[in-house]
Amino acid sequence: MRIEDAMREIVHTTHSMFAVDGAGLMLADREQHLRSVAASDERFAHLEDLQVRHQEGPCIEAFDTKELIGAVDLERDDRWPRFSEAAVQRQVRAVLASPLPYNQDAVGVVAVLSERRRPWSPANELALLAFTDLAALLIASIIQGEQQSELAGQLQGALTSRQVIEQAKGVLIGTQGVSARTAYEQLRSRARSERRKLAAVCADVVQAAARPP
Numbered sequence: 001m002r003i004e005d006a007m008r009e010i011v012h013t014t015h016s017m018f019a020v021d022g023a024g025l026m027l028a029d030r031e032q033h034l035r036s037v038a039a040s041d042e043r044f045a046h047l048e049d050l051q052v053r054h055q056e057g058p059c060i061e062a063f064d065t066k067e068l069i070g071a072v073d074l075e076r077d078d079r080w081p082r083f084s085e086a087a088v089q090r091q092v093r094a095v096l097a098s099p100l101p102y103n104q105d106a107v108g109v110v111a112v113l114s115e116r117r118r119p120w121s122p123a124n125e126l127a128l129l130a131f132t133d134l135a136a137l138l139i140a141s142i143i144q145g146e147q148q149s150e151l152a153g154q155l156q157g158a159l160t161s162r163q164v165i166e167q168a169k170g171v172l173i174g175t176q177g178v179s180a181r182t183a184y185e186q187l188r189s190r191a192r193s194e195r196r197k198l199a200a201v202c203a204d205v206v207q208a209a210a211r212p213p
Contacts, residue, residue, distance in 0.1 A: 006138055010110075011038040014131045018124070020112040022092070024048055025135060026059055027100070027108035030157035031198050032165060034063055034109060043090055044113060050086050055188075057083035059109040062097040064184060066106045068125055070096045073117040087113075094118035096125070098132040102139055105162050110135050161199035168202035171209040 007025055014023040022044040026034040034052055039045035051057030057080045062069040071077045074084040074093055087095070097111035110132045165187065172183035187205070191198040 007135070008038040010131065010135050010138070011040055014110065014112060014128075018112050018127065021115045022047075022113040023111065025100075025108065025110050026063075027139075028063065028106070028158040028162070030161050032158065032161060034059060037108070043092070047083075047087055047090065047092060047113070051080075051083055054080075054082045056080040058095045058097040059111050062099045062109050062111070063106050064181065066099045066101070068096070068098050068129065070094075070120045070125070072119050075117075091115050094120070096120045096128055098128050100132060100139060101136050105166075107139055107158055107162075108135075161202075164199055164202045164206060168205040171205050175209070 011023050011025050022040045024039040024044045024047075025037050026048055027037050029035055034048070036045050036048040039048065047057075048059065051060050058069045058071055061079070071079070071084075072094055074087050074095065077084055087093075092113050093116055094114040095111060096113075097109050099106040100108035100110060110128065112128060165184070168187055169180055169183040172178055172186060173180060176183070178186070187202055188198060191201045194201065
């Protein structure tokens with residue numbers, strides 16, 4: 001089975017076993033942008049694209065914080081206003097997103113959605129984490145496998161850039177006393193304003209901090 005087919009199988013199994021209205025899997029690229037790899041339907045793929053475009057939403061937050069993120073009712077949730085408005089317009093009310101772990105980093109996100117308001121139970125959360133672990137094992141086999149593919153190269157690049165981004169965030173947190181989220185947003189803003197890759201900007205920050213005063 002091809003890797004891409006295996007990921008689609010994980011998504012469709014998650015969709016059916018959760019009795020939810022949609023499921024999807026996103027992976028990070030070298031610039032730490034989440035990209036849709038498999039989705040149960042076009043609606044979920046569109047919602048993933050909205051999160052990437054606006055850089056907000058439960059999948060973005062789960063990836064950044066490396067924590068399980070849930071939204072019971074997006075109509076009443078003000079954490080991601082632009083994403084939530086678009087989601088509700090497409091009859092999506094609840095989302096549960098879990099980061100894909102690899103060596104204490106996150107390389108992507110697995111998420112499920114519901115058309116109705118849905119308080120996610122501890123059983124729901126444990127089940128999603130179990131499927132996330134399954135996807136993570138598949139990701140590890142891609143990265144560690146002898147057969148190199150375009151996807152393996154993407155994941156290796158994502159892991160390499162993630163390391164330098166985390167280091168740069170640590171520099172800003174230590175020197176400015178800001179939160180990890182604020183540090184990340186500062187780095188992304190600088191990369192956009194300078195029209196440079198995020199990893200290159202972060203490398204500059206780390207190198208500048210290492211120079212003797």
